[in-house]
Structure formats: structure tokens, C-alpha cells
Amino acid sequence: TQLLEQSPQFLSIQEGENLTVYCNSSSVFSSLQWYRQEPGEGPVLLVTVVTGGEVKKLKRLTFQFGDARKDSSLHITAAQPGDTGLYLCAGAENNDMRFGAGTRLTVKP
Amino acid sequence: GAVVSQHPSWVICKSGTSVKIECRSLDFQATTMFWYRQFPKQSLMLMATSNEGSKATYEQGVEKDKFLINHASLTLSTLTVTSAHPEDSSFYICSARGEFRPSYEQYFGPGTRLTVT
Numbered sequence: 001t002q003l004l005e006q007s008p009q010f011l012s013i014q015e016g017e018n019l020t021v022y023c024n025s026s027s028v029f030s031s032l033q034w035y036r037q038e039p040g041e042g043p044v045l046l047v048t049v050v051t052g053g054e055v056k057k058l059k060r061l062t063f064q065f066g067d068a069r070k071d072s073s074l075h076i077t078a079a080q081p082g083d084t085g086l087y088l089c090a091g092a093e094n095n096d097m098r099f100g101a102g103t104r105l106t107v108k109p
Numbered sequence: 110g111a112v113v114s115q116h117p118s119w120v121i122c123k124s125g126t127s128v129k130i131e132c133r134s135l136d137f138q139a140t141t142m143f144w145y146r147q148f149p150k151q152s153l154m155l156m157a158t159s160n161e162g163s164k165a166t167y168e169q170g171v172e173k174d175k176f177l178i179n180h181a182s183l184t185l186s187t188l189t190v191t192s193a194h195p196e197d198s199s200f201y202i203c204s205a206r207g208e209f210r211p212s213y214e215q216y217f218g219p220g221t222r223l224t225v226t
Contacts, residue, residue, distance in 0.1 A: 033213065040220065042204075042219045043202070045215075045217075048213060088152060088153065097143075097213065101152045102152040
């Protein structure tokens with residue numbers, strides 16, 4: 001079983017601050033996804049990274065896949081209250097997908 | 110595209126009864142569907158993987174006789190919680206993988222909150 005470790009587990013910041021969430025594993029993944037989940041709803045796919053070293057930007061969110069495809073990071077610039085939610089990374093290998101424990105982000109106005 | 114629905118969105122049932130949850134892919138054919146369980150403030154826990162027309166594969170520790178999964182068509186999978194008990198109360202989420210999409214793309218339903226009294 002591939003294990004994904006996310007850090008930090010909880011993060012509470014003020015509006016306008018920057019933050020980075022990490023997703024690490026000892027396993028190599030063919031792809032890695034980041035999801036955001038709001039209370040009482042299903043996870044929503046934010047991005048998929050496939051190539052080692054790949055960087056993708058989605059407005060104020062920057063996603064990076066490690067060169068060895070074992071880790072990833074999500075950086076949010078100038079966080080807003082609307083960014084509040086549970087951020088989940090998920091690694092895929094051989095049609096098997098595993099989720100990290102999640103980072104619960106709270107952005108205070 | 111890639112919309113997945115679940116029904117019901119929430120359900121309350123009495124201990125000992127059975128509850129069926131439906132997961133539908135609305136605009137694509139889902140060759141594989143996944144069922145997850147999520148406790149408050151925790152991550153998703155994969156319960157089982159189902160492929161259309163075949164038996165579901167359950168994760169270790171998940172009772173197949175208690176959580177019956179049927180994937181009878183390319184757009185519908187059902188999860189039946191049999192003889193429900195209060196400890197089965199949880200948020201159940203399904204996801205689907207499309208026939209003509211990359212294998213790593215999963216699309217999630219909105220979830221079903223089950224409360225067993």
C-alpha cells in the first residue's frame with residue numbers, strides 16, 4: 001500500500017497570507033491529483049500532475065510535482081476565505097489511487 | 110462533462126434496517142466506480158472498487174456482506190448498507206472513472222450522509 005503523508009494537517013491563516021501544503025511519499029506515482037473538499041460535499045478535482053518536475057498554475061494556486069514523482073506541493077498566494085476547505089492529494093499507480101490524510105485550511109477574513 | 114450524482118444526499122434510518130445509496134455518472138460511461146467512507150474531519154477511506162458487470166473488490170477490513178455493492182450498468186452503482194448500526198453513520202462518497210478518460214481521473218459525487226439512530 002502506497003502511503004501519502006500530507007503536512008500540515010491543520011492550517012489557520014489570515015486573509016492575504018501565503019501558504020504551502022506538502023504531500024510526500026516513498027512510492028513513485030504515475031500521476032498525482034489535488035482535490036479540495038468543502039463540508040458536506042464531495043471532493044472537487046483541482047489539478048492532475050503527471051510529469052516529474054511539472055508545475056501547474058491555477059489562478060493563485062501553484063502545484064508542483066517532484067522530479068522523482070514521489071512528492072508534490074500546493075502553494076496558495078494571497079489566500080482568501082473562499083479557499084477554506086480540506087485539501088487532499090491522491091497518488092495514482094497501476095489504476096490504484098490512494099489519498100493523503102488531508103490538510104484542513106481555514107482562512108480568516 | 111464528468112458529472113457524478115448520488116441519491117439520497119442524506120438519509121436517517123433506524124438500527125437494523127437497510128439503506129441503499131445510488132451513484133450515477135450522468136454524462137459519461139463509468140467502467141469503474143469507487144465507494145469511500147469519510148468520518149468527520151478525516152480523509153477518504155476507500156471501501157471497495159466495482160467494475161461494471163463483475164463483483165466488487167473490497168478493501169481489507171470492509172465487510173462485503175454488510176456493504177453490498179452492485180454495478181449493474183455503466184452509469185449506475187449502488188451501495189446497500191445492510192442491518193445498519195449507529196457506528197455505520199458516516200459520509201459515503203462515490204467516484205467514477207470514465208471509459209475514455211485517463212485512468213487516473215476520478216470524479217466524485219456530492220456524498221450521502223447516513224445517520225443510523
